[in-house]
Amino acid sequence: MVSGDKIVIVGAGPAGMEAAITLVKAGLRPTVIDANARSGGQIYRRPPADHRRSYKDIYGADAAKARYLHDAFDAIRKRIDYRPDTRVWAADKATLFLDSPEGPLALPYDKLILCTGATDRLFPILGWEAPGCYSLGGAQIALKSQALALGDPIGFVGAGPLLWLVAWQHLKAGSEVAGVWCTAPLKNLFVALPWLAARPGLALRGLGQIFALWRAGVPIKYGGRPLAVTADAEGHVSGFQWSNGVKSSQTPLRALALGWHLRSEAQLPHLLSVPKAQGQNRPMVDGLGRSPTRGLYLAGDGLEIMGADAARIAGRMAAVALLRDTGCRQTFVNKLKLVSDRIKHARMRVFSSGLARSFPPPEAETFLALPETTVVCRCENVRLAAVRAAAENWKCKDINRIKALTRTGMGRCQGRYCSATLMAIVAAETDLPISDIPEYRAQAPIYPLEIPNKQR
């Protein structure tokens, strides 16, 4: 049975591409909207069309998966309404509002699959506003899509699999890696081994990257605290200071990439008032990604950070949920595939909980020890002193109030990069668990928009 419903998928990463492929196989013609010029999402991001590098060079061990997904998506291009370079900047129960190459558009929908992915989770360091300081994702995107290293020597600080991966990718690309500073203690990795063993191949690949960096003589430090990024007379990054709790060290470098794992890109479910899962900071869904809001499904890192393989499975499962809800019958083979997908997805969740155990965000003391002059919102240049003063003067612990009083989260990134910081600062100062601190409320436009001339 073919539904006449208007089905829209937001995001053409692994989750969105698999959802589209599944729906096309069932005879449907979804619309796929993606902010990027080319499909692939983050991990399978395609370089500009005129770049001539092999899949192996760009995607390394993931080359076969990247090629499969790119080819499979290209094969359905004529059977979907694909809209690249288009951003959903607002949404209500029946309409998506698009910023597209044709200008602003309103797109009605009946069913919506959100596969919006993730962005870096960043925390501030004194001096990190200096040019030469990037997110891990930014450094990786420059390397992957433009074959560009952002500075030589370049250092890496944070915690999470991306820290090691991006450092290793730079090493492999011939950059001088000044050091890797992981804020999580080394013992965490061993404690998390039973969970990481759920995907032994992937765990070994990660350990292999750490080993390769160590073997190449890259200085590696665990379990300490970043103190400051230093700058030269022109204001450009010139060094990085680190404390291991007993003594501090200074390393000269020309670029620093930082990040503490990832955060879901969850503004659209917030705008659509999807309730939160109990005790968790993510939208509520059932085992297939079906939300309590009728016709709304979520999949991939935009729902839960579990990586690209899990995102592909989640995209397929969300499409199956949608097909079931529109009355499309599933063949026996499809039912078997769903059972296998559910088992694999559950195993991947165990692995990602191992990663969360290995690489937690910095401890409360890190935030309590931040100097008052630290910039906490880079877009609006708001320093910690202003946040503390607002919180104290106005007796407020809600980061939405702090936003209104100080302009944190009101700039170009719309709070994507300072919300985790503000939540951590308030949690540290009030001694509450981070899950008790409400996030920024999503506000449309969720991206900065160009105002057409005649509206000025």
Ligand SMILES: Cc1cc2nc3c(=O)[nH]c(=O)nc-3n(C[C@H](O)[C@H](O)[C@H](O)COP(=O)(O)OP(=O)(O)OC[C@H]3O[C@@H](n4cnc5c(N)ncnc54)[C@H](O)[C@@H]3O)c2cc1C
């Ligand atoms: C910066 C970064 C680097 C990463 N590097 C690696 C890596 O090297 N190896 C690895 O294994 N994993 C990596 N990951 C994780 C991996 O990319 C994800 O696990 C995987 O891509 C998740 O797939 P997804 O489909 O859920 O989301 P994504 O692949 O992120 O795709 C989401 C897509 O949705 C689009 N989108 C989001 N919101 C909107 C909107 N409002 N309107 C229109 N389009 C929208 C985005 O532009 C994007 O194309 C990285 C993640 C990030 C954030």
